[in-house]
Structures are given as C-alpha cells and as structure tokens.
Amino acid sequence: MKEMIRVEKLNKSFGDLHVLKDIDLTVNESDVMCLVGASGSGKSTLLRCLNFLEIKDNGKVIFEGKQIEPKKDNLNEVRQQVGMVFQHFNLFPHKTVLENVIEAPMMVKKIEKKQAIEEGKELLDKVGLGDKYDVYPAKLSGGQKQRVAIARALAMKPKIMLFDEPTSALDPELVGEVLETMKKLAKEGMTMIVVTHEMGFAKEVADYTVYMHDGRIVERGPSNELFDNPKEQRTKDFLSKVL
Amino acid sequence: MIVGGVFSIEIFFSELIRTYPFFLEAAWLTLRITLAAVLLGTVIGVVVALIKLSGPVLKVFADIYITIIRGTPLIVQIFVLYFGFSQVIQLSPFWSASLALAVHNSAYIAEIFRGAIQSIDKGQMEAGRSLGMTSSLTMRRIIMPQAMRRAVPPLGNQFIIALKDSSLAAFVAIGELFRTAQGIAAGTFNTMETYLIVALYYLVLVMVFTWIVNRIEHRLSVSER
Numbered sequence: 001m002k003e004m005i006r007v008e009k010l011n012k013s014f015g016d017l018h019v020l021k022d023i024d025l026t027v028n029e030s031d032v033m034c035l036v037g038a039s040g041s042g043k044s045t046l047l048r049c050l051n052f053l054e055i056k057d058n059g060k061v062i063f064e065g066k067q068i069e070p071k072k073d074n075l076n077e078v079r080q081q082v083g084m085v086f087q088h089f090n091l092f093p094h095k096t097v098l099e100n101v102i103e104a105p106m107m108v109k110k111i112e113k114k115q116a117i118e119e120g121k122e123l124l125d126k127v128g129l130g131d132k133y134d135v136y137p138a139k140l141s142g143g144q145k146q147r148v149a150i151a152r153a154l155a156m157k158p159k160i161m162l163f164d165e166p167t168s169a170l171d172p173e174l175v176g177e178v179l180e181t182m183k184k185l186a187k188e189g190m191t192m193i194v195v196t197h198e199m200g201f202a203k204e205v206a207d208y209t210v211y212m213h214d215g216r217i218v219e220r221g222p223s224n225e226l227f228d229n230p231k232e233q234r235t236k237d238f239l240s241k242v243l
Numbered sequence: 244m245i246v247g248g249v250f251s252i253e254i255f256f257s258e259l260i261r262t263y264p265f266f267l268e269a270a271w272l273t274l275r276i277t278l279a280a281v282l283l284g285t286v287i288g289v290v291v292a293l294i295k296l297s298g299p300v301l302k303v304f305a306d307i308y309i310t311i312i313r314g315t316p317l318i319v320q321i322f323v324l325y326f327g328f329s330q331v332i333q334l335s336p337f338w339s340a341s342l343a344l345a346v347h348n349s350a351y352i353a354e355i356f357r358g359a360i361q362s363i364d365k366g367q368m369e370a371g372r373s374l375g376m377t378s379s380l381t382m383r384r385i386i387m388p389q390a391m392r393r394a395v396p397p398l399g400n401q402f403i404i405a406l407k408d409s410s411l412a413a414f415v416a417i418g419e420l421f422r423t424a425q426g427i428a429a430g431t432f433n434t435m436e437t438y439l440i441v442a443l444y445y446l447v448l449v450m451v452f453t454w455i456v457n458r459i460e461h462r463l464s465v466s467e468r
C-alpha cells in the first residue's frame with residue numbers, strides 16, 4: 001500500500017495555547033479516515049497543518065514520501081495537490097458556479113479556458129449540479145454550495161481531500177446529498193481525511209476513525225470498532241455525549 | 244439694485260440663460276478636475292490601502308501619509324502644490340488643483356478600500372490558498388473584486404465630495420464653476436442670483452453622479468441577488 005501522507009511528532013501552538021501535541025498519523029493511498037473529537041480539540045488545526053494553511057511549530061509532514069519544509073518547499077505547489085472543503089463552503093460569491101470551479105485550474109495550472117470549462121462541467125455533472133453552471137452561489141442551497149466546493153477542490157486534481165465538518169453548517173435534510181457525493185468520491189479511490197460527527201458515514205465509508213482529545217490522538221481503529229467498542233474511557237465519554 | 248431686494252426671480256432666469264455658455268464650459272473644467280482627481284486618487288488610494296495591509300512595518304508609512312493628508316486642509320494642500328513647489332516644478336493651475344485634490348482624496352479612498360478589503364470573509368483567502376493560488380493572486384482575483392463592489396457606495400460618496408471640493412481650485416485662478424461665478428457676480432453685482440445659479444450647476448452634476456453610482460451599484464449586485 002502506498003503511503004500518501006504521514007505526520008510525525010507534529011506540534012502546533014497559538015501563543016501559549018498548545019493545540020496539537022505530538023501527533024503521529026499515516027494515511028495511505030485510497031484510505032478514508034474520519035477524525036472526531038470535541039470542539040477545540042484541534043481537528044481543524046490538524047487539517048490546516050496538512051495543507052499548510054497553518055505552519056507547524058515542529059515535527060514532520062511527509063507527503064508522498066517527501067518531507068515538506070515550509071521554508072524550502074513551494075507550499076502553493078503542495079496545496080494544489082491537497083484539496084480542502086470547508087464547513088462554510090467559502091465559495092467565491094462574485095463568480096458563477098462554473099467560474100468558481102475553473103478559476104484555479106486556469107489561473108494556477110494555466111489550463112486553457114476551453115478545456116477548463118469542459119472539465120469543470122464534467123465535475124459539476126458528477127456532483128449533480130449539471131443545471132447550475134451559470135448560477136451565482138447566493139442562489140444555491142447549502143447542500144448545493146458544498147457540492148460546488150467539492151467540485152472546485154477536485155478541479156485541481158488533488159491527490160488527497162481534506163474535509164472540515166463539511167455538513168455541520170447544513171440543514172439536516174441537506175446533509176445526505178453531500179455525504180452521498182463524498183461516498184462516491186471514496187468509492188473512486190480518493191484519499192480522504194474527514195472531520196465529521198456523522199457516525200453513519202464514518203462507519204460505512206471510513207476505513208478507520210481517529211479520536212482526538214485536547215490536542216492528542218487518544219484512540220484510533222476501524223470505524224465500527226471505535227464507535228461500537230471504544231477502548232479508552234475518554235473515547236467512551238465523548239461518544240456517549242455526541243451520539 | 245437695493246430696490247429689487249437681494250433676489251430677483253427675473254434676473255435669476257435671465258442670467259441663467261445669458262450665462263449658460265460660460266457655465267457649461269466651466270462645468271466641463273470642473274468635471275475634468277474632478278475626474279483627474281478621483282482616478283488618480285483611487286490609484287493612490289488602492290496602493291496606500293494595500294501598503295497599510297501588507298504588514299506592520301510598511302503600515303506605519305501608510306498611517307503617517309493618511310494622518311498628514313487628512314489632518315490638513317485641502318486649500319493648504321493646493322497652495323503648497325501651486326505656490327510652494329513653484330521653485331522646484333511649475334505645475335499648471337489645472338494640475339496643481341487636480342493633484343492636490345487627488346492626494347487629498349487618496350487618503351480617504353485608502354481608508355475606504357482598507358475597510359472594504361478587511362470586510363471580506365477570511366475564508367475567501369483560505370479558499371484561494373487551499374487551491375494553490377498565491378496570496379497575491381487570491382488578492383487580485385478573489386478579494387479585490389469583492390472589496391471593489393463593497394467600496395462603490397462610499398467611493399461614490401467620496402467622489403461627490405471631491406466634485407464639490409474642486410471649487411477650491413478657484414483660488415489658483417482656474418476658471419472652473421465657482422471661479423466663473425465669482426467673475427460674473429463681480430461684474431454684474433447680481434450676487435445672489437449668480438451664486439444660486441452656480442449652486443444649481445453643482446446640484447445637477449451631483450445628481451448625475453449619484454445616478455451613475457446607483458446604476459453601477461445595481462449592476463454589481465447581480466451576483467448577490
């Protein structure tokens with residue numbers, strides 16, 4: 001199995017606040033990993049360290065066998081290969097759905113407009129928004145927005161996708177369509193790290209789940225096991241609270 | 244003179260008709276000063292805003308610039324440029340007035356842009372960066388277009404102020420609207436009528452300006468509807 005991303009002894013602080021403590025983590029190609037934990041436990045920060053929206057204090061981030069050093073490596077090139085989907089979508093409101101999707105391929109990868117449009121439309125068709133190319137984000141439902149955001153990230157042909165609570169901001173009836181899209185992506189073999197509290201999704205789609213508490217990884221294991229038979233007391237406490 | 248009181252409606256209308264060739268030409272000059280000032284002022288303003296947002300070191304310079312420009316009267320700035328700099332470089336009255344007005348407005352415009360840029364959600368920059376866009380590319384393609392839209396209403400307001408402030412150019416002998424009114428009033432002694440006529444010209448210009456700004460605002464809001 002090919003290793004996609006590995007984290008060794010990763011630490012991150014904001015001022016005096018030590019948010020990530022000696023995180024070790026390996027995600028192989030085509031793995032889907034779910035990340036759960038209480039608010040403030042450092043899940044978002046961990047994801048953001050993986051695509052260098054936050055810069056680690058120390059430790060290693062190794063991407064496809066190559067250690068990434070923020071000072072030496074071109075982080076923009078790394079980020080092109082690490083897609084990210086945000087809780088609040090962060091679509092570009094002044095651009096249509098299709099323009100949102102083709103922006104980065106055209107401006108960063110210098111792909112020709114015609115080709116970018118073709119690929120963009122294909123992606124939008126895939127996430128079920130084939131009829132929304134020319135609509136502005138403001139006109140979309142939350143679920144549709146998040147699917148555009150997924151298509152936008154996919155347009156850069158990333159090797160791994162990071163999802164930070166992609167369904168938390170959605171009305172309950174819209175959660176399903178986004179999870180469905182993510183499930184499809186997982187089936188196609190996309191490597192994914194997903195911060196979510198959707199246990200059903202985790203159990204069905206994720207190869208394993210990691211539980212974080214207070215900046216540390218407390219427990220990890222196959223999703224069914226972690227949710228149904230947690231070993232650590234803290235995991236049990238957490239699960240009994242959220243589920 | 245005194246018999247007719249301070250204001251005569253007949254004189255007002257006859258003067259309005261008699262003076263319109265002078266005032267139209269003067270209005271055109273007022274417009275040119277204003278346009279030169281707001282275009283240049285916007286360019287300087289955007290640069291100063293970006294400098295101010297670029298980091299703590301350069302921010303100091305932008306802050307000093309804004310403080311000095313906002314803290315001194317426009318008329319003083321015009322005189323500094325026209326009379327003060329005359330030994331170094333002799334600017335034409337038109338350009339001293341336009342430049343002074345541009346610099347003066349740039350400080351306010353810089354603050355308008357800074358506010359507009361800062362009002363854009365942080366998630367926009369993050370989304371751009373997460374797609375591999377550099378921060379300057381994200382700034383140019385994602386943040387600025389949105390900030391520009393937000394800046395339109397306050398900018399329109401600032402442009403209207405600039406239009407009216409251009410009347411101060413009269414003091415460096417430019418035959419714009421106000422100077423023209425002064426000349427006519429001094430020649431005819433129809434003081435009240437003449438200044439009310441010039442007020443009317445300013446009012447119409449401001450109303451046209453306002454209408455244009457509203458149209459632009461309406462156009463730009465398409466994506467939010």
Ligand SMILES: Nc1ncnc2c1ncn2[C@@H]1O[C@H](COP(=O)(O)OP(=O)(O)OP(=O)(O)O)[C@@H](O)[C@H]1O
Nearest residue numbers: 014015017019037038039040041042043044045046
């Ligand atoms: N840029 C920042 N500056 C200072 N503190 C931060 C910053 N980002 C996060 N934190 C703090 O770091 C801690 C971990 O935050 P993080 O967002 O990673 O948690 P989380 O597990 O994602 O929580 P949630 O479920 O609420 O999203 C929190 O205490 C948060 O306040």
Ligand SMILES: [Mg+2]
Nearest residue numbers: 043044045164
């Ligand atoms: Mg979070």
